[in-house]
Amino acid sequence: MLRTISHVRAPLRSLPQTLTYLPQSSLSSNPNHFTFKLPIDPLHSSPSNPSFPSFSILTAPFSHSAPRQRHEDAHAEEFNRDPSSPPKLFVVQRRLRPDTLLQAKLNEALNLANSLEEQRDGYFDTELCDKELPPHVVVQNPEARSPHADTYFGPGTVETVKCHLNALESKGGVDAVFVNAILTGIQQRNLERDWGKPVLDRVGLIIEIFNAHAFTKEAKLQAELAALMYKKTRLVRVRGPSGRYTFGATGEAEVVSARGRGSGGRGFISGAGEPELQLQRRRILERRNQLLSEIQGVRRTRALQRAARKRHGGSHGQGMTTVAVVGYTNAGKSTLVSALSESDLYSDDRLFATVDPKLRSVILPSGRKVLLSDTVGFIADLPVQLVEAFHATLEEVVEADLLVHVIDSSAPNLDEQRETVLKVLEQIGVSEEKLQNMIEVWNKIDLQEEEMGADEYPDDGEDDEVNNCSGAEDDDMASKRLSEEQVDDYDNDIVSELSSEDLEKSMDDQQGDYSDGRLSSGNGQETLDDQGGGWESLDDQRSELPKDRRSVKEVSYPQPQSVPHAKTSAIMGVGLQELLELIDEKLKTHTVVERSSFDRKWRPPRGEEAGVAVED
Ligand SMILES: Nc1nc2c(ncn2[C@@H]2O[C@H](COP(=O)(O)OP(=O)(O)OP(=O)(O)O)[C@@H](O)[C@H]2O)c(=O)[nH]1
Ligand SMILES: [Mg+2]
Known part of the structure; x- marks a missing residue:
């Protein structure tokens, strides 16, 4: 019983003196060994039911390092999730004030990251308290001013995170980055490109956890529905490996062109990709x-x-x-x-x-x-x-x-x-x-x-990391200049x-077209609004x-x-x-x-x- 009690506080107690925490051991050297049992990709038909699309999970975050072919021939791509080796996430938490709030949110983010694990027969293999704290960093809060339309974070922060990821590579690397905020599809895609890793935002991770923990058929159905609707908002125009433009939410693809084009966005003429987008939407x-x-x-x-x-x-x-x-x-x-x-x-x-x-x-x-x-x-x-x-x-x-x-x-x-x-x-x-x-x-x-x-709270270690990462200073300085946010x-x-009509209506409201390219940060708020938001x-x-x-x-x-x-x-x-x-x-x-x-x-x-x- 005592042991269980200590579990509860484990994340708080074991927070290191610096918020940048790199696990010393048990990092997987194979970031690509997760396989998803739940098929949630509407782009491909199910082997068990060829007339119906099968669904690989969400944005298939852990599939990033496995380049996807054009969707027609990527059918065979399947990812399994290995319960004995859950994905390693790097957690990015925005700075909040007061410190107690930051501590609570960071603690929750770390717990969320460690909660992504498949059950085996309704149980987990490991005790949560036995798990390493995920590596993490606290960065400037973009919400304090206005988030960048294209990458959510400012360029300095993006660079800082990249430095951390590079540093982690020598220690086994991570499978994905968890940004504890709600990102738009564009922001997610741009960050994936900048960081070279799959990016999960808060919603994406929670849905992943639901999927991983769902046991009964009913829960699985609901989790899949949530994943599906989320995925619908992530469709962006991308260029596949073949060089052909397409719409998708998965795979290693380049974000191209300006917002709205091909997505039926306001004020733009629909592009050639529109029928494909519609096709994917229809399948969803x-x-x-x-x-x-x-x-x-x-x-x-x-x-x-x-x-x-x-x-x-x-x-x-x-x-x-x-x-x-x-x-x-x-x-x-x-x-x-x-x-x-x-x-x-x-x-x-x-x-x-x-x-x-x-x-x-x-x-x-x-x-x-x-x-x-x-x-x-x-x-x-x-x-x-x-x-x-x-x-x-x-x-x-x-x-x-x-x-x-x-x-x-x-x-x-x-x-x-x-x-x-x-x-x-x-x-x-x-x-x-x-x-x-x-x-x-x-x-x-x-x-x-x-x-x-206050001095018992861990320092976020950003200064230390900034010294190691050229180009990261701007953000750090900027964060110091910022007034305290509420x-x-x-x-x-x-x-x-x-x-269920209510449900239908609510889902229909989430058409959530996103523009198809990297957005200019200069457009700021206006652009975010235009793209339908996340x-x-x-x-x-x-x-x-x-x-x-x-x-x-x-x-x-x-x-x-x-x-x-x-x-x-x-x-x-x-x-x-x-x-x-x-x-x-x-x-x-x-x-x-x-x-x-x-x-x-x-x-x-x-x-x-x-x-x-x-x-x-
Ligand atoms: N110290 C202490 N720990 C508790 C108490 N009640 C529950 N816990 C611990 O808190 C953790 C979460 O407990 P759960 O019962 O799974 O919480 P829950 O609200 O059902 O959580 P979810 O199903 O994830 O929403 C477990 O590690 C429990 O052992 C309590 O009264 N004291
Ligand atoms: Mg419970």
Whole structure:
């Protein structure tokens, strides 16, 4: 048990004195040995189903060093992911103020990078604490002024990172660079070219993790859907090895020409590549429709199961009540559900350890039997599309009778984490009544808050690295000039409140054409806007929500002090009884509302049958 506790804080404690940390050992010398089980490349047809495109993962980030032929003949290219040797990522974190925020974000970024690992039979081969911290660097924050349209970072930072990558080569190299920010397709492609490595942005990495951790068919379908929609926004015009211009998101290709050309961008005449872009889009949409249709089938089955549970009721004759356990990723949800139900749900320090929702039954002090639902965790800057793709899973939360919000009380940025969770709940359509009725669990109280003084925080080491890397000085100097800126049995029973038309609409909004060439940084903001942007976080997209859901925005969240809460250490079994009593109490006052819905026979939500739209 003690060992597990130390795991939790491992990334913080073991941060080196310099933020530029190069692992000394266990670096792979073969950056190209990952193979992806999940085919997500719409450009190629599946060997198992030649009439249908198969999909190699996302932008196939680890395929970079294996030049792709023209897409027609690149069919055979398949990448496997070796669970025993996960990809090595170099983490680029932008500088944030205050230091505590930077520390929290860097810690999360390192944890994300180390979380990308395939499961074997639902388990990981290694303990997270046994893993080396990924190499990383803190760089000037482009958001402090305005991000460069072409590369996000300024040229000095790009050069600095390149120097780090060169230095790492002699130590075995890395497989890809993880930029802990949301990049546009153009920025991603340009950085890949400058750094000679695949680049994953925050959204890309989170989707990769979802894919790697998904276990059930349902979770896999949803992860693939998320990957697909992400990929759609990454299509840029490229020149393949044959010299022919094409559209794609993968392979070693050169970014060419100016923005908009061939992408149907505003103010530009469509180029010769347009039909090809359309072809790729169509293939993506076909695959999306098939995925939506399969997800729809799963949802229908889950809805029936759920309705049956509600009808037949629990041991006391009442309908089986569901309590959804929600919270930021790694807050301890699975550990808590396990402790309460005396089961052994998988918990792990890796982020998004749980992607497949699970239900466990527990008897409350009153004798009432309820189901606890452990579900996927949330994270800051989660793009709205990702939430939508996981809608089927998150329906469990929307449909729950009561929400229990688990908060990691030892997290330095717990307020931000709390806010993030509340926003996502609002986004997925949880009613104001349920938000107001929510219970909070302040978990991990066994972890003493370690107040770290400023000098205990690691220096980012940029100065040191700058000395070793000519051309990097500019950024470093610029960063100093900048003003401080102010970021079992019941598994997977799913019912929907939002129709899949909502999902469709949201996905359709993400047409996300990107211009096809390296952009001039001189164009700045205007150019970024024109290219349709990358995936946006929930905040950015809120105004795009349907009206009925937008209104939820006005909800004033309950303040922490006014929220009924229990303090727990899930891992030590502390505070569990108090929590069960609190849940009991809440449900007693909630029973009348439940009754009417229990008696109601389940019918498919209106319009569900027509939910899987066919693209025009
Ligand atoms: N010290 C301490 N560690 C805890 C406590 N609860 C959970 N943990 C640890 O925190 C880590 C994450 O726990 P999980 O239960 O997997 O967290 P989760 O919220 O389900 O995470 P995701 O499924 O990834 O969203 C694991 O290493 C747990 O052992 C606690 O009360 N105290
Ligand atoms: Mg979990």
